[in-house]
Structure formats: structure tokens, C-alpha cells
Amino acid sequence: MSKQLLIIRHASAAWPEDVKSDFERPLKKKGIKEAEDLGVFLKHNHIVPDLIACSPSKRTKQTFNLxxxxxxxxxxxxxxxxxxxxxxxxxxxKIVNNLNNSHHLVALVGHNNGISDLLNYLSNGDEINLPPAGIALLEFPFHDWKMVSNGLAEIKLLHYPED
Structure with a gap:
């Protein structure tokens, strides 16, 4: 079975005056709606990962929980x-290369620039910049995460909140 990687950028985040660190930034109201809509989209399209690797920041946790x-x-x-x-x-x-091969569809929930840079690296993309709550579904033509490398992914789906 081929491997699929679902790359998810967290939804739109706020920076309230009382929040002192980037790590603690919550979602905006707009971001809450984006994350809820993304859940509906993924369910409707039968895209349900068997493993989620998520940044522990407040906005990524909120995005994934929604x-x-x-x-x-x-x-x-x-x-x-x-x-x-x-x-x-x-x-x-490195995280992707070290995934357990028992997982076939893995979601990686994180932040730019790393998330978009990973997408471009794996797919030889045209400098795709995922917006908040944007996703990319990549597919690899093999059964071992250690074989994932530069330019070997096929982009099966790009989806942005405004779609």
C-alpha cells in the first residue's frame, strides 16, 4: 500500500495583547470557522488519517481538535x-522518514515556513505557500516511509479555506 502524507497548516491565529509568546497564540474566530470547515471537508472526502503528528502550540492543537x-x-x-x-x-x-510503516495515511499539523517548504521539497512544487487552514495530500509510490525523499511525492489534493 502506498504512503500518504496530509500536510495541514494551522488555521488563522490571533495575537491578543495578553498573550506574551507565539506558542500560546489562539485561533481567531475566522480560524475556528476555517478549522471546523476543514473537518467537514476531510470527512466528506473520506480523508481520515490513521496517525496525527501535531505541533503542541495552542493554535495547532485548537485546529486539530476542531x-x-x-x-x-x-x-x-x-x-x-x-x-x-x-x-x-x-x-x-526527518519526522516523516521515521514514521512507523504500520501507518499509511499520516497527518502532519504545523506551521509555516516549514510546512510549505516540506510540501515543496517533497513534491518539487512551484513554491506553493499553504495559507492558514490549507492542506496538501501527498502520495508516495512505495510502502516504506524511509524511502520518502525530495521530489518523489505526487500532489493528490490541494485545498484552501476559500475553496
């Missing part, structure tokens, strides 16, 4: 990975 209201992915299949926060594409790439 998406998961539709998908109902069990807690045992969710990993909050500290290295995803502010990660470069090289760090994200």
Missing part, C-alpha cells in the same frame, strides 16, 4: 511532537 470533531480520530493515534513547532522542512522531513 477538525477532529468531525473525524473522531482516537486519542491513541495523536502525537503532540515538540520538534514540529517552528521546525524547518529538514526537521519535518
Amino acid at each position: 477538525v477532529n470533531q468531525e473525524l473522531k480520530i482516537p486519542v491513541s493515534s495523536i502525537v503532540f511532537e515538540e520538534t514540529i513547532y517552528e521546525a524547518s522542512y529538514k526537521t519535518l522531513f
Whole structure:
């Protein structure tokens, strides 16, 4: 079975005056709606990951939790990975290469620039810049995550909140 990677950028975030760190930034009202709509879109299109690797920042957790209201992915299949926060594409790439082969559709929930850079690296993309709540579904023509490398992904789906 081929491997698929669902790359998700967190929804639109606010920076309220009382929030002192980037890590603690919550979603805006617009971001809440984007994340809810994304959950509906994924469920409608039968895109339900068997593993979620998510940045532990407030806005990524909120995004995933709202998406998961539709998908109902069990807690045992969710990993909050500290290295995803502010990660470069090289760090994200290492995470992907080290995924367990028992997982066939994995979602990576994170931040720009790393998320978009990973998308472009894996797909030889045309400098795609995922907007908040944007997703890309990549497919790899093999069965081992260690084989994932530069330019080997086929983009099966790009979806932006305004779609």
C-alpha cells in the first residue's frame, strides 16, 4: 500500500495583547470557522488519517481538535511532537522518514515556513505557500516511509479555506 502524507497548516491565529509568546497564540474566530470547515471537508472526502503528528502550540492543537470533531480520530493515534513547532522542512522531513510503516495515511499539523517548504521539497512544487487552514495530500509510490525523499511525492489534493 502506498504512503500518504496530509500536510495541514494551522488555521488563522490571533495575537491578543495578553498573550506574551507565539506558542500560546489562539485561533481567531475566522480560524475556528476555517478549522471546523476543514473537518467537514476531510470527512466528506473520506480523508481520515490513521496517525496525527501535531505541533503542541495552542493554535495547532485548537485546529486539530476542531477538525477532529468531525473525524473522531482516537486519542491513541495523536502525537503532540515538540520538534514540529517552528521546525524547518529538514526537521519535518526527518519526522516523516521515521514514521512507523504500520501507518499509511499520516497527518502532519504545523506551521509555516516549514510546512510549505516540506510540501515543496517533497513534491518539487512551484513554491506553493499553504495559507492558514490549507492542506496538501501527498502520495508516495512505495510502502516504506524511509524511502520518502525530495521530489518523489505526487500532489493528490490541494485545498484552501476559500475553496
